[in-house]
Amino acid sequence: MELEKLQDKARLLRRHIIEMTSAAGSGHPSSSLSAVEVVVGLYFGGIIRHDPHRPWWPDRDRFILSKGHAAPVLYAALAEAGYFPASELETLRRNGSPLEGHPRMREVPGVEASTGSLGQGLSIGVGHALAARLDGRGYHVYVMIGDGENDEGQVWEAALSAAKYHLANLTCIVDHNGYQQTGPVAEVMPLAPLAEKWRAFGWQAREIDGHALSQVLDALRAARDAHGQPMVILARTVKGKGVSFVEADYAYHGKALTPEEAERALEELGWR
Amino acid sequence: MEVSGFVTGAATREAFGRALRELGSEDPDLVVVDADLGNSTRTELFARAFPERSFNVGIAESNLVGVAGGLAACGKKPWIASFAVFLTANAYDQLRMSIALPHLNVKCVGTHGGITPGEDGPSQMGVEDIALATALAGFHVFVPADAVQTRAVVRAAARIDGPVYIRCGRPSAPLVYPLGCDFRPGKAIRLRQGTDITLATNGVMLALALKAAWMLEEEGVSARVLDLASVKPVDEDALESAARETGALVVAEEHLSHGGLGSIVAQVLARRCPVPVGFVNLGDTYARSGKPAELLEAYGLTAEDIAARAREVLRRK
Ligand SMILES: Cc1ncc(C[n+]2csc(CCOP(=O)(O)OP(=O)(O)O)c2C)c(N)n1
Ligand SMILES: [Mg+2]
Secondary structure (H helix, E strand, C coil), X not given: CCHHHHXXXXXHHHHHHHHHHHHHCCCCHHHHHCCHHHHHHHHHCCCCCCCCCCCCCCCCCEEEECCHHHHHHHHHHHHHHCCCCHHHHHHCCCCCCCCCCCCCCCCCCCCCCCCCCCCCXXXXXXXXXXXXXXXXXXXXXXXXXXXXXXXXXXXXXXXXXXXXXXXXXXXXXXXXXCECCCCEHHHHCCCCCHHHHHHHCCCEEEEEECCCHXXXXXXXXXXXXXXXXXXXXXXXXXXXXXXXXXXXCHHHCCCCCCHHHHHHHHHHCCCC | CCCCCCCEEEEHHHHHHHHHHHHHHHCCCEEEEECCCHHHHCCHHHHHHCHHHEEECCCCHHHHHHHHHHHHHCCCEEEEEEEHHHXXXXXXXXXXXXXXXXXXXXXXXXXXXXXXXXXXXXXXXXXXXXXXXXXXXXXXXXXCCCHHHHHHHHHHHHHCCCCEEEECCCCEEECCCCCCCCCCCCCCEEEECCCCEEEEECCCHHHHHHHHHHHHHHCCCCEEEEECCEEECCCHHHHHHHHHHHCCEEEECCCCCCCCXXXXXXXXXXXXXXXXXXXXXXXXXXXXXXXXXXXXXXXXCCHHHHHHHHHHHHHCC
């Protein structure tokens, strides 16, 4: 898909995110919005090899959303990729809907892991990557974590094991949006220099503008073709990207937009 | 969350935050450690008032618990808070090794207990926390029902020189104790007299049990209601008298079926006075996303469910 079409997809995913969380009256739109371009690159930029009609095809590439509170961006991408009708998105968080507040493995076709307790996705990714080696399969495993999620010790335990086993078939993408729940990452728990930390743990590291689709695609291709050691992509992003008043206030973390705010947001995104 | 027949009060987590701030002004040794959830657990009220005595370790629950153990070893009085599930399930060995085994004076508060976190879904729901916390040797475990009782529970916990786990809830809670209350560890509170059956419960389920008792009254069944906000130690004498005087019990809890309040009550009764007992809980499955009230209904945790279980137990009497 060419760049312009991918940008349209990104705009569409943003619309889904706003609409489904506002309809639900709860959720994490700002954490979903920052991840949009990376997710678009993975699913629509020719990176992930997958087949919506055979969601559990053993050779499929895996995408594990470790920052499970960003479920809306994953659900929107899966719907647009053809795993289920986009009309189901409006059932988000409703009793009986498979689209729960946080992703539950196998409840939704294409959801590879149950997440929502931060810190666990990369270890699961290590398991998938080791299994690929055991089974002689060529699939690649992509795991997305939040920057605040780097606070969890388990992330670094997983990083050590991926480096030990030279899991070049594993990629970690950090949605480096600069904020966690209660404030800026730099204040709550400073991570800098983050790229150096990952390198010290035996990973190749690459820093990109996580909203520039060309950079996203270049980095994802480089990660897919990595040799020797796994690669981490530090995607510099903006929490709430695309909606000015959400970008400006981290207190929107974990809050759905009111119907009026949602209208303003959709207007800013060019949907009105 | 509204329960008909009750005035809705603040969430128990909010009441916890306020009580903690109050304690902070009374005791300079009290310190608070957080894991990037202070605005949800409401410890931010303390942090704003006493920034020099509050620490945020980021999203790192095992570190949270270990740091508290170290502070307590140096004579500080740490209170730590996170979601019930992350605090107990994510940092269990740290609770065990850094706090329970050395029997340190750390107060652990898990908010968002039970299934009433609702729409966020099962990953955020503390539904095994009581089983895990009561299993830790030497821990006291309390589950307050409303904002008024929470304050009393928090203040009682502060007077205990040892580890305590308190479960709080996310949504606003019906006021069961609008006029203040006296909470004593190890003491049940008899909220309603009754002679035919006893409904033993705590937390969110307390208001629902009282409602169930009113429903049973209309059918000519006299139900006693016991508040077991003190889960550990539990009031064995009150349970024995309930068994002797009413001859049957129902235990209702916002928890999975194994290892919670039901297990504790059953163990006491088996030893002191076996009588028919029925259980109202989540069974052996995780809940789904949904509105809190809808979920309570979908998973059989309503006043009607308690009353129905009582009728079933009465037939076994
Ligand atoms: C183990 C665990 N602790 C706490 C939480 C509560 N929580 C949900 S989102 C969040 C902040 C996440 O920050 P970050 O990783 O930077 O993700 P962002 O929302 O910024 O994309 C927290 C603390 C959780 N889900 N899991
Ligand atoms: Mg972040």
